[in-house]
Structures are given as C-alpha cells and as structure tokens.
Amino acid sequence: MAIIPSERKWLVEFRRRTIVFETADLDAESAFWAGLLDGTVDAKDTWHNIWVDGDWHLAVQFAPGHVPPVWPDDGSSQQVHLDFYLDDLEGAHAKVLELGGKLVKSADDPDARTGFRVYTDPAGHPFCLAWP
Numbered sequence: 001m002a003i004i005p006s007e008r009k010w011l012v013e014f015r016r017r018t019i020v021f022e023t024a025d026l027d028a029e030s031a032f033w034a035g036l037l038d039g040t041v042d043a044k045d046t047w048h049n050i051w052v053d054g055d056w057h058l059a060v061q062f063a064p065g066h067v068p069p070v071w072p073d074d075g076s077s078q079q080v081h082l083d084f085y086l087d088d089l090e091g092a093h094a095k096v097l098e099l100g101g102k103l104v105k106s107a108d109d110p111d112a113r114t115g116f117r118v119y120t121d122p123a124g125h126p127f128c129l130a131w132p
Helices: 026-036 089-098
Strands: 019-023 040-043 047-052 055-062 082-085 102-105 115-120 126-131
Touching (some): 019 026, 026 047, 089 115
Antiparallel strands (some): 047 055, 102 115
16 A cells, blocks of 8 residues: 555654665775765774765765675675766776775666666675766
8 A cells, every 4th residue: 555645644754865885994984985985084993984065975984894795695695886977988997996885787888878887885785886
C-alpha cells in the first residue's frame, strides 16, 4: 500500500545528508575524495569531512579493521557505490589515477553514446565515471 503524503504520521526534516566512507587510512581516503571533487578536508581525529564550495559533501571515518569490497564478486557485497556523470572522461580518468584510485573495469564500448568505467578509491570503495 502506498503512503499518500497527507497520511504520513511523521513530518521529519533532515538537516544534513552525507555519504560516509570507512577506511583504515584517513589521510589517503580523504585526500583522494577532496582532490577528485576539488574540495577541502576538515580533519578530526577519527573523522574527516570533505567540503566542496562551502557545502559538506562526504565524510571519511576511521575503521581500523576495514576490508574493502571486491568488485565484481557475487559473494561480496558492495553495499553502496557512487556514479559521477561527466563530459571529460579522459581528464577525470587521469585525475582518479593521479590521486591514487584504480581502474577495475574499462568501458565495454568506449565509443558508445553512454557507458561507464569502474574504479576504486584508495580504501577499495567502488565508484563509476559515466557519460551520456
């Protein structure tokens, strides 16, 4: 049964939403995402915030036992991944590699009208660079 807005029991306003990456290496992980998104790092002891244009975009949390997801692997859950859509795929590719990311799957057809490449950040979290 669908909930019609007027039937909602709670009216909750979320003030902030963010994606949090766990990692055993806070500095490498936060530097990667800040560099890729042209942002800055606000570093605390076990938590780093990534700010872009004055807005909080991502967070990185220290997790000493972090085990990176495996892509692709039907036996290992990715749990979440990010897709970034852009026009300059080769420029973004070079930036990802320079910042310590790794290409794990090339595009099936790089000349196709739409497609994606799969990468991992320094802690092994998968994300895609995609183009339409």
